[in-house]
Amino acid sequence: MALDAQGKAEAPHTGTTIVAVTFDGGVVLGADGRVSTGTYISNRASNKIQQLTDSIYLLRSGSAADTQAIGDYARYFSEQLAAELGRAPNVSTVAKLVSTMNYQNKEMLMGAMIVAGYDEQKGGQVYGCPIGGSLVQEQWAVDGSGSTYIWAALDDGFKEGMTRAEAEQLVVDALSLAMARDASSGGIIRTVTLDKAGATVKYVPGNEVPTWFEDLPAPGTAMAVG
Incomplete structure (x- = not known):
C-alpha cells in the first residue's frame, strides 16, 4: 500500500470513463471495463452500468464500493x-433520490455518477450526479478520469436530434478515445440503449475497441525513436 510523506496510507486512486448521450427517442449509456487501484489493474471487464429499474440505469465512477452501495440503495x-405508486418511477425522481443520498453522505463518499433512462413523460434523459449532491439534467454527460480527454470530442460530436445509431457510435468513439489516452480507462466497452422499446445491451471486446493511432509517429521515425 502506498504511503504519503507522513507515513500514512494513501487512499487508492481509481479511474474510469462513463458517458451518456441523448438522441431523438431515447438515451445511450456507456462505460469502459477497467478497474484499477493505483497502477494495478484488478479487472478489465467490470460492469460499471448498474440497473436501477427496467428503464433507468446508473453509471458509476470512482470508488466501486461507494457507488455500488448508492446504486443498491437506489434500486x-x-x-x-414503484410498489406504492403502482407504476415505475420517473427518471427525474430516481435521479433526485441518488443526489439526495450523495448529499447526505458527501463526507464519506468518493466518486461521481450519472443517472440516465427513459420514461413516457420526457423520453430519454441524462442527469449528472456528483458525490457533492448536485443534480443537473444535460443532453449528454461524461465523468471519470478519462472524461478530461474527451470533453471537446463530445462537444463537437453531439448534435440535436441525433439518430439512435449516431448516438451509439458517438458513445463508443468517445470511450475508445478516452481509453487510448487515460491509463485508468481500458479493457472493454459496454453500452445500454434505452427507448420506448426497452433496453438493448451491447458488449465490445477489447480486440474490437476502435484504436486512434493517426496522431502517433510512424514506427522507425526519429520522433518515434526519441
Whole structure:
C-alpha cells in the first residue's frame, strides 16, 4: 500500500470513463471495463452500468464500493416507490433520490455518477450526479478520469436530434478515445440503449475497441525513436 510523506496510507486512486448521450427517442449509456487501484489493474471487464429499474440505469465512477452501495440503495428504494405508486418511477425522481443520498453522505463518499433512462413523460434523459449532491439534467454527460480527454470530442460530436445509431457510435468513439489516452480507462466497452422499446445491451471486446493511432509517429521515425 502506498504511503504519503507522513507515513500514512494513501487512499487508492481509481479511474474510469462513463458517458451518456441523448438522441431523438431515447438515451445511450456507456462505460469502459477497467478497474484499477493505483497502477494495478484488478479487472478489465467490470460492469460499471448498474440497473436501477427496467428503464433507468446508473453509471458509476470512482470508488466501486461507494457507488455500488448508492446504486443498491437506489434500486431498493425505486422498487419500494414503484410498489406504492403502482407504476415505475420517473427518471427525474430516481435521479433526485441518488443526489439526495450523495448529499447526505458527501463526507464519506468518493466518486461521481450519472443517472440516465427513459420514461413516457420526457423520453430519454441524462442527469449528472456528483458525490457533492448536485443534480443537473444535460443532453449528454461524461465523468471519470478519462472524461478530461474527451470533453471537446463530445462537444463537437453531439448534435440535436441525433439518430439512435449516431448516438451509439458517438458513445463508443468517445470511450475508445478516452481509453487510448487515460491509463485508468481500458479493457472493454459496454453500452445500454434505452427507448420506448426497452433496453438493448451491447458488449465490445477489447480486440474490437476502435484504436486512434493517426496522431502517433510512424514506427522507425526519429520522433518515434526519441
